[in-house]
Amino acid sequence: MIDDAEARSEIARAFGHALDDLVRDRMTGLVEEPDITSRIGQRLEERFNGKLLHGYRIRVITETISSHGGKSLEKPMGTDLYFAISVEDEFGKAVTKGVLVQAKRRDKLNWPALEEQCRRMNMVTKKGSIVWIYNPTGIDVVRSVDVPKRTSPAFGIDKMFDRVFECDLGDRRKVPDGPFGDRQELKTMIEALGAKNAVWLDLERK
Numbered sequence: 001m002i003d004d005a006e007a008r009s010e011i012a013r014a015f016g017h018a019l020d021d022l023v024r025d026r027m028t029g030l031v032e033e034p035d036i037t038s039r040i041g042q043r044l045e046e047r048f049n050g051k052l053l054h055g056y057r058i059r060v061i062t063e064t065i066s067s068h069g070g071k072s073l074e075k076p077m078g079t080d081l082y083f084a085i086s087v088e089d090e091f092g093k094a095v096t097k098g099v100l101v102q103a104k105r106r107d108k109l110n111w112p113a114l115e116e117q118c119r120r121m122n123m124v125t126k127k128g129s130i131v132w133i134y135n136p137t138g139i140d141v142v143r144s145v146d147v148p149k150r151t152s153p154a155f156g157i158d159k160m161f162d163r164v165f166e167c168d169l170g171d172r173r174k175v176p177d178g179p180f181g182d183r184q185e186l187k188t189m190i191e192a193l194g195a196k197n198a199v200w201l202d203l204e205r206k
Contacts, residue, residue, distance in 0.1 A: 001087040001095050002165040002203075007054040009162055011203070016158025018047045020138030027105075027136045034196070036134055037080050037103045038064060041199040056087070056203040063186055063198045079121065081132075082195035084175050084186065085164050087203045094180070094202070097170025100125060100193065102144070103132040111150060118144035124193070128171030130160065143169075176200065 002008040022043045026036045041062030048058040080103040086096035102117050104110075114131065121129035121144050129144035133154065140154035155163075163169040174193070178185035180202040190198045 001089070001097070001167055004054075007056075008165045011053050011056065012161035012165060013158045014053060015044065015048070015161045015201075016139075016156060018043055019157050023134050023138050024136065027134060033080065033103045033105055033108075033134065036105075037101075037132075038197055040081060041197060044199060044201065052206060053203075055206055057206050059180060059202040059204065061181060061183065061186070061200045063183065063190060063200075065187070065190055065196060065198075079193055079195040080197065082190050082193055082198040083164075083170075084189070084198070084200045085161075085170065085203075086175075086180060086201070087165065088205045090205070092205075095167075095172075096175040097164055097167070097172055098125070098128050098174030098189075099164060099170050100129045100144075100174070100195070101132050102130075103134065105134045106140075109133065111147075115148050118147045125171040125174055128169070128174055130169070132157070 019040060022039060023036060045060040045062055049060040051058050079100045081101040083099040083101065084096060086094045088094050100121050102121060104114060118131065126145050131142045131144055131147060133140040133142065139157040141157055141160045142154050160169065176182060176185035176189050180200065186198055186200055
């Protein structure tokens with residue numbers, strides 16, 4: 001998606017720092033995961049929408065769904081956050097990856113329950129399913145396939161974005177079927193996936 005390693009790292013670091021700052025601030029209280037997660041898209045939209053970063057114009061739209069219809073996968077999967085991340089290549093074509101996120105506070109982590117949730121997410125996509133663990137210092141990320149190990153090393157949120165931009169993480173099959181900004185297609189995706197929140201992040205070459 002982004003071949004320039006320096007630009008990729010700097011953009012990923014900017015997104016990561018913004019979200020780590022949000023989590024550090026919210027973890028000082030007694031807020032639950034849904035409150036923190038619901039603010040993720042808002043933070044990215046406020047900080048980056050319309051901004052230019054290392055040759056890319058950033059565009060962000062967000063959606064939140066309070067309830068789902070009977071045909072959704074909310075019960076079997078229960079995804080907390082869905083990311084659609086698209087990057088325009090040198091030929092003007094958008095390459096898009098979908099990422100499913102299960103979010104937990106570390107101090108309230110129930111490993112057996114999380115393992116079951118990850119098993120369900122992995123049935124949908126192993127390439128694009130991850131867990132965010134909220135800490136007082138920010139966000140730790142673990143791939144859902146590694147959760148049963150419990151001892152698998154976590155990586156930072158900035159590294160997560162870097163790996164998506166490098167095409168090492170994310171699923172090209174789990175993306176909205178339409179151009180960036182098509183909110184109906186975004187809603188269709190989160191309804192189908194049973195997600196509670198969604199962020200569509202677009203990087204357009206300038």
